[in-house]
Amino acid sequence: MAAPQQRLFGTNGVRFVPGVSHDLDFVIGLSEAVGTYFASGEVLVGRDGRLSGQAVSNAVVSGLLSSGRDVAEAGLVPTPALQYAVKALGFRGGVMVTASHNPAKYNGVKVSGSDGVEVPRLDEQKIEKIFYDKSQTKADWKTVGVARQEASVVRAYQKGVLSKVNAKAVAERKFTVVMDLGNGAQSVAAPYIVESLGCKLITLNSVVDGTFPGRGPEPTPDTLKDLSAAVRSVGADLGVAYDGDGDRSIFCDESGAVLWGDQSGCLVADFVLEKNPGNTLVTSVASTQAIEAIAKKHNARVLRTKVGAVEIARTIIERNAIFGFEENGGCIYQPHISVRDGAMTTALMLECLANRGMSFSKALAFVVPKYHQAKAKVEVNPKKTEAALKAAEKQAKGEFEIEKVDGVKIWMDKHSWVLIRASGTEPIVRVFSESETQDGADQLVRKFAKIVKTASA
Numbered sequence: 001m002a003a004p005q006q007r008l009f010g011t012n013g014v015r016f017v018p019g020v021s022h023d024l025d026f027v028i029g030l031s032e033a034v035g036t037y038f039a040s041g042e043v044l045v046g047r048d049g050r051l052s053g054q055a056v057s058n059a060v061v062s063g064l065l066s067s068g069r070d071v072a073e074a075g076l077v078p079t080p081a082l083q084y085a086v087k088a089l090g091f092r093g094g095v096m097v098t099a100s101h102n103p104a105k106y107n108g109v110k111v112s113g114s115d116g117v118e119v120p121r122l123d124e125q126k127i128e129k130i131f132y133d134k135s136q137t138k139a140d141w142k143t144v145g146v147a148r149q150e151a152s153v154v155r156a157y158q159k160g161v162l163s164k165v166n167a168k169a170v171a172e173r174k175f176t177v178v179m180d181l182g183n184g185a186q187s188v189a190a191p192y193i194v195e196s197l198g199c200k201l202i203t204l205n206s207v208v209d210g211t212f213p214g215r216g217p218e219p220t221p222d223t224l225k226d227l228s229a230a231v232r233s234v235g236a237d238l239g240v241a242y243d244g245d246g247d248r249s250i251f252c253d254e255s256g257a258v259l260w261g262d263q264s265g266c267l268v269a270d271f272v273l274e275k276n277p278g279n280t281l282v283t284s285v286a287s288t289q290a291i292e293a294i295a296k297k298h299n300a301r302v303l304r305t306k307v308g309a310v311e312i313a314r315t316i317i318e319r320n321a322i323f324g325f326e327e328n329g330g331c332i333y334q335p336h337i338s339v340r341d342g343a344m345t346t347a348l349m350l351e352c353l354a355n356r357g358m359s360f361s362k363a364l365a366f367v368v369p370k371y372h373q374a375k376a377k378v379e380v381n382p383k384k385t386e387a388a389l390k391a392a393e394k395q396a397k398g399e400f401e402i403e404k405v406d407g408v409k410i411w412m413d414k415h416s417w418v419l420i421r422a423s424g425t426e427p428i429v430r431v432f433s434e435s436e437t438q439d440g441a442d443q444l445v446r447k448f449a450k451i452v453k454t455a456s457a
């Protein structure tokens with residue numbers, strides 16, 4: 001059991017190792033707090049394909065029922081499918097049992113409001129307060145909730161995604177797509193969507209398996225070598241891979257080159273803005289400056305947030321923005337729902353490429369200005385994190401522009417920046433940089449990693 005005052009919610013929901021860091025009693029108590037927070041109505045509960053998914057999900061359902069909430073069980077679904085169904089089918093809220101891209105032993109609980117979007121940070125704290133104060137509502141024999149199955153979640157989600165793109169225009173291009181499902185939850189939804197768009201589909205790791213035997217639950221350039229090879233060997237137009245719960249998508253072009261989410265996000269953003277000029281985009285301080293150039297072309301604005309999908313999603317809602325993305329491959333298309341969605345992003349990418357009428361690599365070179373990035377992480381003495389950030393900031397010497405949205409971002413010149421930010425969960429300071437040359441980006445990261453290391457020793 002967690003000690004009092006310890007934060008339960010991290011960057012993206014509550015994460016734990018079932019039976020090791022936390023037991024199912026914890027999950028029941030937490031879910032009673034969630035049910036108390038919702039106060040009324042029916043809550044939709046789903047899970048990804050993890051081995052502990054059924055056990056944790058049953059505990060979530062028990063906790064919600066015990067607080068008096070009614071429950072609809074969606075079973076195994078991608079996170080964005082659950083979130084979309086909460087909004088589209090009119091639930092009071094949703095609880096997704098998932099640890100996203102984390103290794104197999106983890107699981108977690110993610111809470112969405114009636115709009116399907118993760119509840120705001122302040123509401124996470126309300127749930128934590130109910131949990132620690134032990135002020136959960138305890139229903140008696142006549143107010144206890146009832147549970148039922150809800151079988152229409154995946155179908156509603158697929159129809160929702162397909163309704164947001166020009167299916168005919170995509171089908172005319174007769175794309176060949178290789179999809180690496182990573183044994184994750186999109187296996188039950190994304191293949192049907194891509195086939196419905198008239199694509200020839202080849203799937204890898206498409207059997208849901210909570211041990212993630214294929215390539216692990218996190219899609220990265222290192223783990224997607226099979227996807228690249230398959231794209232090349234069948235001469236596909238593109239490849240796409242999802243994380244364990246299907247909210248993030250990473251693409252590779254027709255040559256098998258795997259792209260970071262920044263690049264694919266910029267390409268889709270350009271297409272979305274072309275159809276909606278003058279609109280607003282949202283991304284974190286850590287993603288590429290290429291997006292400002294793209295936005296300018298379409299008379300659009302870019303809002304920069306702290307790192308984290310919840311910040312981006314909530315800013316999209318508050319500022320009525322149309323699209324948002326993260327460098328890890330999470331894209332949010334507001335007309336669908338303001339959450340990250342791997343299958344929605346895939347459908348938009350296909351429509352974008354159909355519209356551009358050129359290969360993926362050509363479209364990318366044509367649309368997205370090329371910048372180079374570098375990253376490092378420095379282990380720090382947690383008591384000296386603040387000193388490390390101060391030391392980095394001092395380097396600006398009043399000469400360079402500083403942004404303090406999340407950590408310290410220093411613009412060294414018009415096209416070079418370095419971002420120094422402390423991790424929310426580990427004793428680590430991350431250093432990111434971007435520049436017009438790889439050498440420039442590498443040098444910046446080396447310089448600032450050293451400053452952080454010295455100041456935090």
Ligand code: MG
Pocket residue numbers: 100101243244245246247248
């Ligand atoms: Mg995820």
